[in-house]
Amino acid sequence: MKAWAALAGAAAPALRWHLRRRAAAGKEDAARLPEREGFGAARPAGPVIWLHAASVGEALAVLPLADALLAAAPELHVLLTTGTVTSAVLLRERWPALDSGRATHRFAPLDVPAWVGRFLDGWRPDAAAFVESEIWPNTLAALAARGVPAALVNGRLSPRSFARWRRWAPGPARRLLGGFARVLPRSAEDAARFAALGARVEPPADLKRAAPPLPADAAALAALRAAAGGRPVWLAASTHPGEDEQVVAAARAAAVPGLLTVIVPRHPQRGAAVAALCGGAGRRSQGALPDAGPFHVADTIGELGLFYRLAGAAFIGGSLVPHGGQNPLEAARLGCPALMGPHRFNFTEAAAELEAAGALRPVAGADALARAVRDVLTVPQAALEMRRAAAGFAQAAEEIPHRLAARLLEMLRG
Template sequence: MSLPVLLWRLGAAAAAPVLPLLLRRRAARGKEVAARLSERFGEGAARPPGRLLWLHAASVGETASVLPVLEALAARAPQLSVLLTTGTVTAARLLEQRLPPALRGRVLHRFAPLDVPAWVGRFLAGWRPDAAAFVESELWPNLVLAARARGIPLALVNARLSARSARRWARAPGLARTVLGSFALVLAQSEADAARLAALGAPAPRCLGNLKDAAPPLPAAPEAMAALRAAVGARPVLLAASTHPGEEALAIAAHRLLAPRLPGLLTVLVPRHPERGAEVAAAAAGLAVARRAAGAMPGPEVAVYVADTLGELGLFYRLAGVAFVGGSLVPHGGQNPLEPARLGCPVLVGPHCWNFAEPVARLLGAGGALRIEGEDPAGALAEAAFTVLSDPARARAMAAAAAAAAATEAGLPARVAEALLALLGPDAAGGTIPDGRARALPSAPERIADGPGRERDSAP
């Protein structure tokens, strides 16, 4: 066991006594489900009979991206069950809302155990998955290495690793090699991601594409859509979507600048975390504000509408004349700009888009998006929004360009599903292998380099 791995294990074990208190505090703030905290300790296993694939998706974006993969798996392996773990309450709610009814008996949800050795061991002993796939960049060393030690084939799908994250991992090269070298299958979002992962020790990563490029358009309930359109009428609508702290204040400042130039302007704020709704509404003091979570509608008297609900972003992308995609005016890395683009909504983004650098570049190059830059972000946001909202022809051209640039890659979820079934083995579709039988890792290294000229067993 390398020194970085040992230090991580010891640190996680040392933190274990205080983690229950932290979880209870998170539950009090709505960031955990109090009745399900035991799942964070690896408890609550209810393994179904037959073959079981474990998928881990950290949050909302990762969960949404694998929904088409779940459908593709179900179509190809009717007897396969899937355990889907998430790390956030919002992801669990999204899964509850958007999982197709036909899959509800075959896809089980649990909150992922925290990365404490004993809790991870309890989780794996209870569920005994036949293979496991981690989505994007959710790499917890104890969880990954304990799964590998049990002979569970591991995949990293839709993998991404920004240049900044790669630099951080490079500071602990032994840990990076040990963790990334545990994966038998690595499917990267882009060739750049594949190169960074390979440099850190991932075995033969390949790029199939980005699952977020293949996602279907966000849904919108027809009755809710009709009610919103009736409430808003012909007013111009500026949407600030998936915003992070600090961005709502900029959007509100932009609204104040725009309102005299665009009579009737409605600004809709959709915070990335809906529990911030009251805080977001308070930032618009002096304006007529309404909150969707309180049951209010954006009538003609409302200037700022806070859509602090979950799973309704598809409504507001359809309603908006232009959408600013959050996480990009603050150094977060941006949220998914393809969501509005698929719905033919012109897109505005800030300078901090490293999480979605390729799709942002594609949208900008196609003319479906504008970048907000300069020392006065509120003023720049106002000017960019005015450019679109005041020129219907420009708005139509941007909408068409955005939709074309975001055209879905329809076959990608099926290709990812087939790769995962191959990891399970040739009988995956039939489900004939006994539950949870340990198996050798196909094509994974039998041993992991621990430094120049040295090798150690891969088990932690």
């Protein structure tokens, strides 16, 4: 760990240059670059808990926990840090607590000892919690040196990372994870991996199950519904290279009269290529709405909530190729029947439980996807049962943020 601290300190000038380069490319907020070096503290009176989430998905997942903390402790102030411009924009749009005076957003300092030290000395948090895989040696060491308890929330450790730690660096892994007063893992599988590396592990709870439904602009949704004109619609959400061809083949083989297939590529820059694959389909990034054609490409960011509400079924991308699958819970929270391929290792337990509940149907390839789309869109009872199962699953997850908030407040007060 000392070697990492020395390396990070020596790299500070290069990291400063790298941040300026990212800002020039629009990947950092140029006006807020000092925050990445720990400047900009404005500590309020009273207890402060620091929550850190890397990017958009983690930030949105942690919002119910942040709100549960604020509700349970009226004297508390939540400092939420992230590392991306997009996450900052979405928090401003979706987190009303920022206007209440009880919550603050900052960009997280990079894991440079001097920068982290400046941040901690300015904010003086009473406790800290990091989301999923945000495990930074210098930050944890600085918190420990100041006597600030830290937790890992929704802790995630992939099989590959676990194998590497256990084989090549079990001692450093034990010391690093020992910096957490408690690890609140995402799943039983993650809990077992963390425990095997020596972490203090508590019962698992997947915070992403309790994330609020993806938002949707009412006017935009009305425009999409008018453009669809009552046609049956299915969504291919967050697709990856190698899946779009299968989605197009499935749409054509489904043989559903008037079918409209909406494809949302995981990376919007692939929009032109996906549209060409669909025979020149209209692209939302170019201002197009669905037309009489069989395909529409929604190559924008932050609009999945619109299309889950529009669609009668949704294929969850990243699951027909070995990416591991995107989040099927987003569909469940909006009562949209989910179809998912065999590659689910990013959401193994959630997908298995959704399938067992009847809210998710497995598909092994284009042929199975075509059959599933046809069944869900043409058999009303099948779709109704899947929607009811999804709603019940989502409702059962509502208590998770409150349970985790209670554990973090015990750490803060203890």
